[in-house]
Amino acid sequence: MQTKILSISTPDALERALEFLQEGELVAFPTDTVYGIGTLAFNAAGAAKIYAAKERPPDKALPILLGDTEDFEKVAINIPEIARKLAKAFLPGALTLILPKHPDIPKTVSSLETVGIRIPNHNFTRELLRAAGPMAVTSANISGENSPISAKEVYAQLKGRISLVLDGGVSASGTPSTVVDCTRGEVVILREGAISKETILESLAA
Template sequence: MRVIDSADAAAAGAAAAAVREGLLVVLPTDTVYGLGADPRSPRAVDRLLTAKGRGRDKPSPVLVASVAQAEELARKAPDVAKALMAEFWPGALTLVLPSERLGWDLGETNGTIALRMPNHPAALELLKEAGPLAVSSANLSGRPPAATVGEAVEQLGGKVAVYLDGGPCPGGAPSTIVSFDGGLMRVLREGGVGRGELARFGDVA
């Protein structure tokens, strides 16, 4: 287990190396600290779910470094989803999109993938180095999400290979989660992006 200042020039590389080995990393985001794993590795995703004490019925969303990275994973994204990416990413908006038969085992996703681009430089640097990451909040299920790396260490300890310390995360509202039914946007969880903001792009349910 290593705790590394996210401002260290070698931090993203060390965390990316751990990801490639199928190990877990903790990273700061624009909301709370996240627990990340390689989404291509069923063993790594299982390790993430086991570390949290979380079931497969709650599949992990995937963080990306760019809109282009997202479009590689969800090539059938509707035009309204692309417009939302352009407007609100990086930021607190998660989009549930068709997953294009990626072959990733993220849990019970029903053929979809939940994508978000976080607004945090350390997270984006890691995502550029490691590629997309399956991420959940860095806490044990049923306990508050970690706002500091110390809180993440206290809850997850040696289950995580590398902790990136980016200082306190701002917390606040979680990301808004939106799925799509034709041209209709369905809000699955209200958060940092309000319904009024979404309504500028189409009908909202």
């Protein structure tokens, strides 16, 4: 497989990315944290390709990226009020919310009853998500290797494994998102990332 690199400033970058995604191919792109690799969220075969490209254990669910909070109901059900409060405070941004999974989400995306969702604070990527719809996305690296913060680093790890790398320069953060489980009746922080535990708890107390 030939892996193409395309700058996000190229006039037809969005259209080219959409073509690859609609054909079930994998596309890597910048976010506000690290570079991600994605496929359409309802494409079970595309999700399987992510696991193969990354050599990712099949029991690790794939998070879903959205363009806007209005898209929550496309991928989740019975959304707790605490999740909506956190979304209002931190999204778009480096926060992943664990919510009850919509039944239409393929098991290759998540074999659990839950799904992680996030809205990245990156203009181009949000445009892509609005055009493509929800996408199953994870860091664009071989599992266990460093998460990439540039298109060059993505290419070094995934050349020949994915179809397209969208080059948006060096990621602003490089720190993964904070992951919060909102399905247990209280906030459970599964991973402390770019947003601290203290900041999360302060927002809920406000």
